[in-house]
Amino acid sequence: MLIEQYVASGRARYEYRYMPVLGDAAVFAAVAVACAGEQGAFWPLHDRFMLADQTLFTEAGLRRQVEFEGLDYEAFNQCLVDSATLPLVQASYEEGIARGVQGTPTIFVNHERVDPTYEAIAEAIEQALQ
């Protein structure tokens, strides 16, 4: 709803930051989504992982989704094997730590931390727009 209300209307920009605080699976997912991002498909994989689709944690399931999105699976897999996007994820994580992020989701509106609820975010946006 925030996306439709504020981002689609051009009043706000939304940026996702990797903050894998929940262990190895979280790091794997972040690296995988970033690898999809290397081929310009961050959002489709982001959406799929956000749905908690557990098949994405299997090779077959991940391959199906990557190929469905029209990506080069061999390049994607090589990216995963090499953890090529780990520095990107690590940098995002360290930025989060530096900004006091301790859990997820954590939301900032114009660099001010707000509660991760629709009401709080909308209120912060409305105040910033005034």
Added chain:
Amino acid sequence: MRSLRPWTLLGLLLGLLLALLAAACGSDSATQPTATETASRAPRDASIMQQTQSQSPSTSLSLPQQQELSQSAQTAPPAQQTQQASDAAQSLPAEIISEPKIGEHKSVRSAGTSLGEPDAPILIEHFGDFT
């Protein structure tokens, strides 16, 4: 004791042979359905197929969804198969599958991990985890 004549013995042997043949034919007819039986079973099979199809979700699933459901069912313990298939179906809304792919996200401009116009006055940052 009176011995059997050769013709009598031959007759007995032929009778025994015929009886064996008759028994063999009888068992064949018991296992192979007749044309009538086959014809009457076909509509029942078709009915079962229709019943199976009617139990599928009313919205057609795309190939990846079907494969995922299939894989979930194959790998799950039998007692959890139904629940997991149901959960998987719920976790795969159609708008994700049919969404525009690279470079678009819900009709909003996207670049990398960003959505929206680069010069928008408000920046929303979301530190998130996928698990």
